[in-house]
Amino acid sequence: MIENLQVGIETAVSPENLLWCFIGVVLGTVIGMLPGLGSATGVAILLPLTLSMEPVTALIMLAGIYYGSQYGASTSSILISTPGDSSSVVLTLDGYQMARNGRAGAALAIAAMSSFVAAVVSLIGLMALAAPIAQFALRFGPTENLAIILLGLATIVSFAGENMLRGIIMAAVGLLLSMVGVASGFATARFTFGSVNLLSGLGFIAILIGLFAIGEVLHQIHRGGEKPIKAGFRDLLITKKELRRTGPPAARGTILGFLLGVLPGAGATLASFMSYGVEKQVGKYRKEVGSGAVEGVAAPEASNNAAANASFIPTLALGIPGSGTTAILLGAFVIFGIQPGPLLFEQQPDLVWGLLVSFFFGNLILLVLNLPLAPVFAQVLRVPYSYLYPIILVMSLIGAFAIGNTTFALWVVFFAGILGYFMKRFDFPAAPLVLGLVLGPLLEKYLVQTSALAAGDPMIMFHSPLSSIITSAAILAFVGPPLAGFIRSRRAASKARAGDREDTSV
Numbered sequence: 001m002i003e004n005l006q007v008g009i010e011t012a013v014s015p016e017n018l019l020w021c022f023i024g025v026v027l028g029t030v031i032g033m034l035p036g037l038g039s040a041t042g043v044a045i046l047l048p049l050t051l052s053m054e055p056v057t058a059l060i061m062l063a064g065i066y067y068g069s070q071y072g073a074s075t076s077s078i079l080i081s082t083p084g085d086s087s088s089v090v091l092t093l094d095g096y097q098m099a100r101n102g103r104a105g106a107a108l109a110i111a112a113m114s115s116f117v118a119a120v121v122s123l124i125g126l127m128a129l130a131a132p133i134a135q136f137a138l139r140f141g142p143t144e145n146l147a148i149i150l151l152g153l154a155t156i157v158s159f160a161g162e163n164m165l166r167g168i169i170m171a172a173v174g175l176l177l178s179m180v181g182v183a184s185g186f187a188t189a190r191f192t193f194g195s196v197n198l199l200s201g202l203g204f205i206a207i208l209i210g211l212f213a214i215g216e217v218l219h220q221i222h223r224g225g226e227k228p229i230k231a232g233f234r235d236l237l238i239t240k241k242e243l244r245r246t247g248p249p250a251a252r253g254t255i256l257g258f259l260l261g262v263l264p265g266a267g268a269t270l271a272s273f274m275s276y277g278v279e280k281q282v283g284k285y286r287k288e289v290g291s292g293a294v295e296g297v298a299a300p301e302a303s304n305n306a307a308a309n310a311s312f313i314p315t316l317a318l319g320i321p322g323s324g325t326t327a328i329l330l331g332a333f334v335i336f337g338i339q340p341g342p343l344l345f346e347q348q349p350d351l352v353w354g355l356l357v358s359f360f361f362g363n364l365i366l367l368v369l370n371l372p373l374a375p376v377f378a379q380v381l382r383v384p385y386s387y388l389y390p391i392i393l394v395m396s397l398i399g400a401f402a403i404g405n406t407t408f409a410l411w412v413v414f415f416a417g418i419l420g421y422f423m424k425r426f427d428f429p430a431a432p433l434v435l436g437l438v439l440g441p442l443l444e445k446y447l448v449q450t451s452a453l454a455a456g457d458p459m460i461m462f463h464s465p466l467s468s469i470i471t472s473a474a475i476l477a478f479v480g481p482p483l484a485g486f487i488r489s490r491r492a493a494s495k496a497r498a499g500d501r502e503d504t505s506v
Helices: 002-012 015-033 038-050 053-082 091-100 104-137 140-152 164-180 203-220 242-260 267-282 293-309 312-318 324-335 348-380 383-404 408-425 429-452 456-464 466-506
Strands: none
Touching: 002 015, 002 203, 015 038, 015 053, 015 348, 015 383, 038 324, 053 293, 053 324, 053 348, 091 104, 091 267, 091 293, 091 456, 104 242, 104 312, 104 456, 140 267, 140 312, 140 429, 140 456, 140 466, 164 429, 203 267, 203 383, 203 408, 203 429, 242 267, 242 293, 242 408, 267 293, 312 324, 383 408, 383 429, 456 466
């Protein structure tokens, strides 16, 4: 282990590799801040530029784009409620609310520190446990993966707010929208209405841009716009109390994100949603989550970056992509004639360990760049909204068009924006809809596979110990909070009746 670390440090700290690591994380930050692009698109666009480089240098740069975009996407989510990537959707809930409360700089600083801590901790786990964890992940079949997806859907309870019915309706709408296109495992087109553009489904990023960016702009225009934030520079800095509250949720988010990031296909988006749900249920300040709480920023941001790092475990150790972006990086490995798998750690330790050690230096560069600039970025909110809204609209439409290079994506953004406006106006939560969109394709895929294995018997979910535990946890997570609320209300009602009887007897 020590010898491998020495080899990795020697490789990562070479001037050329450090330079390209710096370029990668800076490009990733910029790409993440642009609505619609995201890490997968950024890596795919810039991959041809690395073909003339040494393999380790190219992979260090591409990986820097990957985790750098996580930082950039957080910035746009917090400042203008426009997630640059699906994994940053949850940050719009508390991060943007903190920004509206004059705490934009603090929210950005908390996100940067949580990301760095999660990156370092998950990197240590990645180095120490890559091979055994990858072997454990192989035990997850369709049944276990379906149980994980059901557990993710159970977090709707956390995002539904005070009205559970509205949250369930929005999740159902998200699942319905995810079914547009060709059915998973079949060749049947659904809900396409004869349109060729709908065969591949609705663009996920286009819907996100419409719901959050366009919907927020329309909502603010309807309200007459808000005055720019007039907070002083000191008001944008993080306080000691906020710093103390950052630690526990960041730790929980790191652990959860790392565990989910190992599973192929789960990804950082599911991790961020589930870590936010955990804070809503067990956090010390859970009643404040959703109204601009530190925990609502620290937990999902930590899980986001931990999952991004952990997704390299199945990629490097098994040759199985852990996320959409690592699937593109896996293609880069193939282009450079490198075969990921168990033997990679033995045959090319300088490449593997040089890449892993570069994660630390890349995240350190991001922390040094983003932490001092957090109050500076927050100055964006001082710009009059009559100037800011047109910029957001133009950036959003360009980002949506760049994804599919078709005007159909613009129509998706337009209708999603109208939907987002009415959801905000009538207080329907957006997070359950996004969760349904994200998990819908995975739910259908694993449901079809599990049903085929069990010939339609749902009790297969309880045949293996692993799937039994996860499925039971999903049922408990969905039923537990409403049941606990019902019991509390009954107890309060009985105490009130007992008090009335005492008053009457007196």
